[in-house]
Amino acid sequence: MPNSSLRNEVSLRDIAAKLGVNVSTVSRALNNQPKVSAALRARVLETANTMGYRPNPYVTRHMEEMRRGQRLPNLSNVAYLNFFAKKNPHYQRVINGAKARAEQLGYHFQIVDCDEKEMMGARLERVLLSRGIRGIILSPPSWESTEAEVKLQLDWSHFAGAIVTLNQSEIGYDRVYIDPYFSARECVNQAIQLGYKSIFLVDVPILNTRLNHLHKAGFLVEEDSFTHSQQGLHFEIIECCDTVITQKLKRFEKPVLLTYVHIPELALSCPQDYGVIYLTKPIGQADVCGIAQKKEVVGQFCMDLLAQRLSRGEFGFPSEPKLMAVQGVWELGNTVCKS
Numbered sequence: 001m002p003n004s005s006l007r008n009e010v011s012l013r014d015i016a017a018k019l020g021v022n023v024s025t026v027s028r029a030l031n032n033q034p035k036v037s038a039a040l041r042a043r044v045l046e047t048a049n050t051m052g053y054r055p056n057p058y059v060t061r062h063m064e065e066m067r068r069g070q071r072l073p074n075l076s077n078v079a080y081l082n083f084f085a086k087k088n089p090h091y092q093r094v095i096n097g098a099k100a101r102a103e104q105l106g107y108h109f110q111i112v113d114c115d116e117k118e119m120m121g122a123r124l125e126r127v128l129l130s131r132g133i134r135g136i137i138l139s140p141p142s143w144e145s146t147e148a149e150v151k152l153q154l155d156w157s158h159f160a161g162a163i164v165t166l167n168q169s170e171i172g173y174d175r176v177y178i179d180p181y182f183s184a185r186e187c188v189n190q191a192i193q194l195g196y197k198s199i200f201l202v203d204v205p206i207l208n209t210r211l212n213h214l215h216k217a218g219f220l221v222e223e224d225s226f227t228h229s230q231q232g233l234h235f236e237i238i239e240c241c242d243t244v245i246t247q248k249l250k251r252f253e254k255p256v257l258l259t260y261v262h263i264p265e266l267a268l269s270c271p272q273d274y275g276v277i278y279l280t281k282p283i284g285q286a287d288v289c290g291i292a293q294k295k296e297v298v299g300q301f302c303m304d305l306l307a308q309r310l311s312r313g314e315f316g317f318p319s320e321p322k323l324m325a326v327q328g329v330w331e332l333g334n335t336v337c338k339s
Contacts (some may be wrong), residue, residue: 016176024180043075049191078108079131080098082112082139091139091295093299094139097295097303110131134315136162138164173318180279184330186216189222196255197254198248202245204261240261250268255275272337275335281293
């Protein structure tokens with residue numbers, strides 16, 4: 001069972017010691033059971049509120065099942081379903097964050113590598129259930145598939161889950177994603193503070209759907225804001241093409257590229273002739289300029305959401321799934337000229 005001491009700083013024992021009564025008396029009072037006077041119940045409730053007590057939903061449900069003579073399934077095993085054939089450095093940091101938070105909360109965490117052909121559907125479900133896994137975190141699948149096709153892979157009603165994704169049309173669990181809207185807006189503002197006059201967003205069609213066009217939305221919001229408040233600025237979304245990029249850079253004053261993808265060597269010098277700002281800094285390139293994404297935090301938040309669902313015994317797709325955006329941090333680098 002997950003470690004309750006990490007979830008509640010104030011216990012029933014603390015309240016009982018404060019009032020000088022038995023723990024069982026405090027429990028009966030908080031659960032509105034008989035054999036406790038109205039005056040004592042009021043004292044217990046007031047003390048619990050003053051001390052900041054919060055009941056552990058897992059323990060509450062466990063005790064209810066015990067009173068009914070039913071056995072509560074083991075909910076302490078959780079898994080990260082990895083749909084990438086090899087370790088992906090981007091999502092390895094997400095896994096590390098989820099694993100650390102799971103262990104902090106007292107869960108047994110494991111990674112299940114899901115080969116697209118061999119570890120799917122009924123076989124994957126049997127593996128998970130045989131290991132006592134009822135909580136799952138899903139990485140984004142490495143293939144393109146429709147919502148209906150994805151839903152056929154598992155009987156989702158057996159599991160509580162959270163997804164590392166920003167595509168809102170996928171499986172209906174709680175979702176945590178890196179915020180491309182914030183990244184675009186922050187990069188535009190930082191570029192202007194650095195003195196750049198021509199701001200270009202490099203358009204990569206394959207990313208548009210995955211990002212729900214949120215990076216474009218952030219860019220356009222800043223364009224609208226600055227074109228009304230400052231003169232001499234140019235904003236444009238351009239094709240990810242060497243020829244197009246080079247033409248734009250030569251034509252406009254003090255240009256900078258905002259991009260998710262690597263910009264190849266051009267017939268110009270960076271950062272002397274143009275700047276490059278990465279909306280997500282590439283793995284292993286700490287010296288470039290852009291947004292350093294908090295991928296460990298994404299994993300932590302996924303595990304927090306999953307733990308909440310498990311503690312309440314909520315399996316399957318929630319009626320109102322939560323969507324959490326994690327904002328990165330701006331970092332200067334050698335791909336821009338510092339004014």
